[in-house]
Amino acid sequence: MSDTLKDPRSKYESIEPPEQTQSEPGLDRDLKPLADLGTNSYTGSGRLAGRRALITGGDSGIGAAVAIAFAREGADVAISYLPDEQPDADHVVQEIERAGVKSLQLPGDLQELEQCEAIVKQTVEAFGGLDILVNNASRQVWHENIEDIEDEQFDTTMKSNIYSSFRVTKAAVPHLEPGSSIIFTSSIQAYQPSETLLDYAMTKAAMNNLSKGLAQALAPRGIRVNAVAPGPIWTPLQPSHGQPTEKLTQFGQGGPLGRAGQPAELAGAYVFLASEEASYVAGETLGVTGGSPTP
Numbered sequence: 001m002s003d004t005l006k007d008p009r010s011k012y013e014s015i016e017p018p019e020q021t022q023s024e025p026g027l028d029r030d031l032k033p034l035a036d037l038g039t040n041s042y043t044g045s046g047r048l049a050g051r052r053a054l055i056t057g058g059d060s061g062i063g064a065a066v067a068i069a070f071a072r073e074g075a076d077v078a079i080s081y082l083p084d085e086q087p088d089a090d091h092v093v094q095e096i097e098r099a100g101v102k103s104l105q106l107p108g109d110l111q112e113l114e115q116c117e118a119i120v121k122q123t124v125e126a127f128g129g130l131d132i133l134v135n136n137a138s139r140q141v142w143h144e145n146i147e148d149i150e151d152e153q154f155d156t157t158m159k160s161n162i163y164s165s166f167r168v169t170k171a172a173v174p175h176l177e178p179g180s181s182i183i184f185t186s187s188i189q190a191y192q193p194s195e196t197l198l199d200y201a202m203t204k205a206a207m208n209n210l211s212k213g214l215a216q217a218l219a220p221r222g223i224r225v226n227a228v229a230p231g232p233i234w235t236p237l238q239p240s241h242g243q244p245t246e247k248l249t250q251f252g253q254g255g256p257l258g259r260a261g262q263p264a265e266l267a268g269a270y271v272f273l274a275s276e277e278a279s280y281v282a283g284e285t286l287g288v289t290g291g292s293p294t295p
């Protein structure tokens with residue numbers, strides 16, 4: 001095989017993580033094995049030079065890989081996260097600053113309306129504006145049966161996933177000029193809901209739906225709205241009650257590529273949707289699923 005070709009089945013080893021549990025929200029630094037955030041591989045080429053980005057859940061997993069890639073593409077990057085995630089957030093900010101752009105840390109709980117509004121305000125103040133918003137924060141906690149999902153759990157999932165995305169977006173839109181881009185992190189769960197993730201999966205369908213409605217509402221204002229639908233990606237979401245622990249050892253092996261994805265494999269999709277190269281792409285959901293179909 002040519003040296004320049006990489007087989008997507010074996011580009012990353014098919015991980016078989018040992019059984020492990022972290023308390024929610026979990027930390028990247030405690031994952032076994034560690035996930036690849038693209039730190040040693042992503043090379044930027046100025047595709048987002050001078051842009052100003054806000055990424056919710058930018059401390060770890062997919063959001064962290066996107067934050068590192070955006071910074072290497074020349075964007076200033078603000079990340080929001082829960083206070084318990086400070087160690088992960090410090091690592092990501094080091095990487096952002098190493099790229100020679102501005103960073104901003106925004107700890108706080110996005111279940112609160114005030115926090116949703118504050119992160120937008122602080123980003124605009126620190127960077128002098130905002131032109132890329134990535135609604136990526138979410139929680140995923142599995143339950144055997146619908147009766148096991150206590151009302152408080154249900155409420156926390158709705159607030160963390162849908163309320164936060166809607167509220168942050170609403171606060172951001174008045175600041176977005178033509179050419180700006182909003183990206184939602186949906187999921188293959190929006191199309192193929194797992195029986196143990198009922199509340200989570202419905203939030204991912206809602207985010208997908210919101211991105212398509214909003215794309216039509218904001219296109220006449222020159223703002224593009226899109227979504228990315230990841231498949232099984234190795235992140236702290238999974239061992240912090242995102243899956244039954246015994247399922248983790250085969251995580252992602254059932255899909256066509258036969259392995260879990262790494263956060264680094266998502267970054268290119270977000271860079272594309274944020275960049276000028278996607279100027280005619282709006283209302284789209286880009287699947288990064290390892291081959292499982294998204295309709």
Ligand code: NAD
Pocket residue numbers: 025026056057058059060061062063080081082085108109110111135136137138139140159160185186187188189229230231232233234235236237238
């Ligand atoms: P992750 O745990 O690294 O990221 C999720 C982040 O959400 C956390 O880091 C946390 O900062 C943030 N968050 C959750 N609740 C919050 C709250 N109340 N306030 C503020 N922040 C909060 O895991 P990830 O897998 O990278 O998740 C990123 C996105 O990808 C999520 O939207 C998730 O639904 C989506 N996704 C993940 C997978 C997967 O297999 N990992 C698959 C499809 C979609």
Ligand code: MG
Pocket residue numbers: 025026027028059060061081085088236
């Ligand atoms: Mg995190």
